[in-house]
Amino acid sequence: MSARILIVDDNPVNVKLLSAKLSLDYYIISTATNGVEAVDKAAREQPDLILLDVMMPEMDGFEACQRLKADPATSHIPIVMLTALSDVADRVRGLAAGADDFLGKPINDVALMARIRSLLRLKVLMDEWRLREQTAQQLSPSDALPPAAPVDLQGSRVLIVDDQQADGDFIDDALRPLSVTIARVGTIADAERELAARDIDLIFSSLDLQNEDGLMICPRLRANAASRHIPILLLGNPEDLPRVAKGLDLGANDYLMRPFDTQELFARARTQLRHKRNYDTLRHGFEQNMKMALVDPLTGAFNRRYLDAHMPRFLRHAAETRNSLSVQMVDIDHFKKINDTYGHAAGDAVLREVALRITNGIRPSDFMVRMGGEEFAIVMPGTFLPHAAKIAERLRQTIAGTLIPLPDGKNSVHVTVSIGISDARADLEDEANKIFERADAALYRAKQSGRNQVVTDVVC
Secondary structure, three states: OEEEEEOOOOOOOHHHHHHHHHOOOOOEEEOOOOOOHHHHHHHOOOOEEEEEEOOOOOOHHHHHHHHHHHOOOOOOOHHHHHHHOOOOOHHHHHHHHHOEEEOOOOOHHHHHHHHHHHHHHHHHHHHHHHHHHHHHHHOOOOOOOOOOOOOOOOOOEEEEEEEOOHHHHHHHHHHHOOOOOEEEEHHHHHHHHHHHHHOOOEEEEEEOOOOOHHHHHHHHHHOOOOOOOOEEEEEEEEHHHHHHHHHHHHOEEEEOOOOOOOHHHHHHHHHHHHHHHHHHHHHHHHHHHHHHHHHHHOOOEHHHHHHHHHHHHHHHHHHHHHEEEEEEEEOOOOHHHHHHHHHHHEEEEHHHHHHHHHHHHOOOEEEEEEEEEEEEEEEOOOOOHHHHHOOOHHHHHHHOOOOOOOOOOEEEEEOOOOEEEEEOOOOOOOHHHHHHHHHHHHHHHHHOOOOOEEEEEOOO
């Protein structure tokens, strides 16, 4: 995939070599010679990935990484730190500063390109969820969700796929400060069964499984929607680098080479767990915002926005299948009197209970919409008018048949509804508003005729 990459290095030779390599893969290159310039350019240009040297004048790579990750405008940009330093402590320091990866110089081209492709895939995924959440927030009330809480990794669930005891023991010890729950399996099939049984936040998987190709875990898990976004950290030996690069292209997120270092394993695991929690937070935020945008918070019924979005699809399906579609308009009788006599809390309780009785009285394929105030609509795909009328009459009786208790714990009220019904015409080319207009007209006749009754639209 094409992407814009910012190379940050004070050595012109390094910049030229990296630019030449990446340009061959059609990446768009931007450069900076120090940390200060990098922070400024990243904010202005919004690159898709940053290759950041550690040893630079004015501001070194560690400080630049911290600033980039602390700024909401640039915190989502993946950073790979590049250094000639070989000390594990420096790699750990870079990961602790927020870097997504750490490569030593001289840079292995295979590892570099695989890392870039892997991180760009992650950024595309996260950008998509950020965009979805922003769109959902625009549709939802501005105060719908509280600010995101700091990422807490304790209680994360880790799965180790390895048929050797030693690796599992080492990982167990290294991750003890995170208070994670660890499960171990010896085969990919066992891993799939474990993933089907419980949620997992991170997978360590050995490339050296005795009876199967360890790389197969990547395509098998990525082909399954339920496990597609769980981070995979491969475990290999130095001679496995070409297979590791292949694994990154197949969907793995990171790797560790034996002999493992406790601090580096901990830091890389923490980075991947943080990515997973951020992904889960974005997805949950999107789902909650969309729910708030499309669902009435008082009754749990869908709202008009949902109806407007989905009604054309139901009509098209009815036309394509030559089937029918019916609409009920349900209005609570004398609702204002309930509010005036017992207060708005009582009115809210009545609305919730009527919505519940409607929900319990319709099919899973039907859906209920709160149109506003005390009025609900029920959309019934594949339902002809006579059958819809029978369902409506049953709903009317259910609602009227039992008193509704009020929140004061003392009073109960007898509630009735009037219902008007219409359906798609025989030619099935009705616009949604025409069907609802006819159902409204039938509802009006029900009100005029004394309320607490069902009136069916009459074809003229």
